Amino acid sequence: MDKIIINGQKSLSGEVNISTAKNAVLPIMVASILTDDEVIINKAPMLEDVYVLGKILRSLNVDVIIDKETGKILIDNNYNMGIEANGNLVRKMRASSLLMGPILAKKGRFRISLPGGCNIGTRPIDLHLKGLTALGADINIGHGYVEARTKGLIGSKIYLDYPSVGATENIMMASVLAKGDTIIENAAEEPEIEDLADFLIAMGAKIYGAGTDRIIVSGVNYLTGVEYTPIYDRIEAGTFMIAAAITHSKIKINGINESNLKPVIAKLAEAGVMMEIEGESIIVDGRDTLLPVDIKTLPYPGFPTDMQSQMMSLLSTIKGTSIITETIFENRFMCVAELKRMGSNIKIEGRTATIQGVENLTGAEVRATDLRAGAALILAALAAKGESVISGVKHIDRGYVEIEKKLQGLGVDIRREMES
Ligand SMILES: CC(=O)N[C@H]1[C@@H](OP(=O)(O)OP(=O)(O)OC[C@H]2O[C@@H](n3ccc(=O)[nH]c3=O)[C@H](O)[C@@H]2O)O[C@H](CO)[C@@H](O)[C@@H]1O
Ligand SMILES: C=C(OP(=O)(O)O)C(=O)O
Secondary structure (H helix, E strand, O other), X not given: OOEEEEEOOOOOOOEEEOOEOHHXXXXXXXXXXHOOOOEEEOOOOOOHHHHHHHHHHHOOOOEEEEEOOOOEEEEEOOOOOOOXXXXXXXXXXXXXXXXXXXXXXXXXXXXXXXOOOEOOEOOOOHHHHHHHHHOOOEEEEEOXXXXXXXXXXXXXXEEOOOOOHHHHHHHHHHHOOOEOEEEEEOOOOOHHHHHHHHHHHHOOOEEEXXXXXXXXEXXXXXOOOEEEOOOEOHHHHHHHHHHHHHOOOEEEEEOOOHHHHHXXXXXXXXXXXXXXXXXXXXXXXXXXXXXOOOEEEOOOOOEOHHHHHHHHHHHHOOOOEEEEEOOOOOOOOOHHHHHHHOOOEEEEEOOEEEEEOOOOOEOOEEEOOOHHHHHHHHHHHHHOEOEEEEEOHHHHHOOOOOHHHHHHHOOOEEEEEOOO
């Protein structure tokens, strides 16, 4: 198992380039099977999740070429795509549940292994299935699999009990080829949903209102091939913003969209971090004394759950009391036990964490239990006195492109020890 080793308390300087978003590219890769033509995705982030999804699509008999040098992905569904992807691969990643909508729309049926829980929560798919049922799918669940059939999807009005990102994406992808209009109410508003809609629109889909809580999809008969570049990763950008804040440094981050980062910018500003936007770049200056803040995670445009663990590390180093309330995933405080090993003073009660900032974190041997917990440990290690050794790096590699190289470029003393 790879390990990341960091010698902390170095000041950061220089610039870092943000990659395109994992959470945009995964649904876009899946949506590519909705056309019989070739799709080209440019500047894709070269991440473990992208490679695994590539394998999942190949197991459906879809041609997928991932060029690691250029970041170009070619996807061609070959006209003879299957209806069931390899179960072992599907169970490896949550985002594989997004295959349901497109396979159903293209083939009229699918069989998929239930994705199961993961470290951050149980993550049911009831809302995905409710939406597909409303569009005319007959769904059966048994022996760990979901099977669905339809005689033809028909547009419908669907109210989501919760604005689930994945359910909104699945319903949108299923309904683009349905007969008539679909209205998704209480839809998720995340920027990655708007990006998926832009991708589908570029293929010929008719989608209105993506990025709001009411999305209207008018079904079309077919979609065409397209060349597309996904949006920047707002969570990667937010993670580097915290890297500047936690080390009291000033750095420039290239590849951001200010409006997508609003909730993160607002909270860091409240904590006393100075920020200046220059087009698609942000200069982050954390050299002033920082103040404690309270955070509650919420669906977009609220504060993103995917930034919660990283904020936990930052607030651990800020004098005073901060409170974090996690409302999205029931098990997203797993980094806390590890942060405590580094000297953090955090108390958990249900979904609330009370953080008393400490003078100094200290380097320790810690383990990443999920992607953002891993990012939080890296950030804590940047601020900690002495050496930290982080294991469980496979989680971090799911969502951060060459994180140690990007941090090295900012002057961090960081190295990876590969599994021998
Ligand atoms: C690949 C991708 O884009 N992943 C993101 C996506 O995950 P994902 O799409 O899985 O997140 P959802 O928005 O669906 O989940 C939010 C909440 O809704 C619940 N829920 C969801 C679906 C359902 O059918 N029933 C149900 O109860 C979940 O358990 C969770 O408590 O959005 C999350 C919330 O912003 C992010 O943390 C993930 O990084
Ligand atoms: C939870 C995350 O991703 P996924 O939905 O792919 O597990 C994340 O990106 O923090």
